[in-house]
Amino acid sequence: MKLDAGAMLGMLFRRAAPPAGACALGTSVVALPLRSGCTAPPGCPVVIIDAKGATRRAPDPRRPAVREGELACVFHPGPYTVDIVPFAQAPEIGLRTTFAVDAADPQAAHQRFDLYLSSEVPERLELAALAEGMQATLQRELAHGGLELPPCAGIEEWNVFRLGLNQLLYMRYGVTVDDCVPVDLGATRDYAQDLCARAAAQPAASLAVPADAAASAVPGGAALADPGAAAPGGAAAPVYGGARRPASAALAGADDAALRDARALRRLFLELPCLMCGLRLAALPVCPEQFRRQQALLQRMDLLSVGAASMPAFSLATPGQALAIEQRLRRVRHSQRACASLDDAWALLARMKEAPAALARHRLAALYDEAERIVANLETDCAGRRAAQPPAEGEERAMERGAADAGSAQGGAA
Incomplete structure (x- = not known):
């Protein structure tokens, strides 16, 4: 096949194409x-995100050096305006709110926005999804009392809220x-529409029919309400919120459970070490007792980081033995609750960094109490x-007491 001179020059000097959807960067x-x-x-x-989730900024964005197994992600720093x-x-x-992605800090080992892309964004990051996450974060912090926005806030109260929102x-x-x-x-x-969307977002457990209501409203409902009743085929139907759902509904609910669990474990694996670094630098202890408490917290978080990196397979109870569907759903509920605790930890770290250097000892002690919780x-x-199986009620309470005792023992030993 012969090529003329114009075609050869076009192949040599052709420009690289922009990424798909580049026109929407900076807007939606x-x-x-x-x-x-x-x-x-x-x-x-x-x-650039490598296979282990570590990130780095490309020195030349026009020619990013992407190795095998790495993923490159381009973002527009903004500014953006959302309600x-x-x-x-x-x-x-x-x-x-008008915000922009923060510029790279040369002194920081990890850029926070890069960590967010690596741990929580699977493909593209829509502005609407980011705004929804920011809204949920703010609502959660206001509900927990970390931030205050009085109905008739004065100038000083508004400035305090504004600084807290920025840090959060x-x-x-x-x-x-x-x-x-x-x-x-x-x-x-x-x-x-807002009420319908809120009702659709409620978990299935809150919408389940109580067992006594099902027994009285459905013929033969006593068998459905009996925890020992068996589903067709001899297998026990899973129980949610005191009411039974068919096995087909449980299978449909478990379709994406493995993906949600994998994303939650990825967050734990990538964010726990960064939280530990932030805790070391956020609020320096002012007395030996607080130093011991900080050391104990860091040791416990270190063990959590190791445990997150060695979690068992989502669908296996033991090697070669599949886990029941209801136990898989229980596992994903635990992993998602752990991610909610991660959000609380980032919010607490923001409060620690927002506090002045000469923070009162009792205030810092209260923040350490929150960190231990x-x-x-x-x-x-x-x-x-x-x-693989949920612990009994007495065993769960004993496990919680053992964790608290271990934390206090580590603090005393340190």
Whole structure:
């Protein structure tokens, strides 16, 4: 096959194509995967994620050096403007927030936004998904009392909230809040649609029919309400919230459970070491007692990190023996609750970094109490994820007491 001179010159000097969906970068899309042979748009950094989840920034975004088994991701730093609802009970009250992805810190070993891409973003990051996560983070922190937004906040109270929001979103997502003003969203909210969406998002356990109601409303319902009743075929139907669901419904609910569990374990594996580094530097102990408590917390988190890296297979009870569907769903519930504790840990780290250097001793002690509670929840959920069968009620309480005693013993030994 012969090529003319024009075709040869075109092959030699052709430009690399932009990634698919590059036109939406900076508007409705924050980050996109960068395929082989594509180049990043101007002004967009490139994050390279290796097979172990470690990240690094490409020195030259136009020619990222991507090795085999690595994934390149390009993102637009912004700024972006979204409307966040701080209180779920009042969807007409909003905060118009303008934020941007923070620039790379040369002194930091890990960039927080890069860690977020590696641990939580499977492909592309939509602006709507990021805004939804930021809204859920803010609502959770307000509900827990970490941030305060009074109905008639003064200038000083608003400034305190504004600084706390900036630190919270930076520690959780690696973004910096440039502006935040209250807005009225009443004209743009459909209350009926919001209620339907909230009802659809409720877990299946909260919508399950109570066992006594099922027994009284359904002919032969006593057999369905009996925990020892068997499903057709001889296998016991799983129980959710006191009511039985057919085995087909349980199979449908377990379709994506393995994927959700894998994502949760990835978060634990990647974020626990970074949380440990943040805890070392966030609030330095002011007395020997707090130093011992910090050392004990770091030791417990180190054990959790090792345990997250050696979790058993999701679908196996023992090597060669499959795990029942209801036990798989129990495992994924534990892993997702552990991720909720991770969110609490990032929020607590934001409060520690926001506090002044000369923090009062009793205030720092209260923050360490909160950290011990979060670590205890992580230990309980990681143990539940590892177990093939749920522990009995007495054994679970003993395990929780043992974890608390171990933490106090480590603190005293340190």
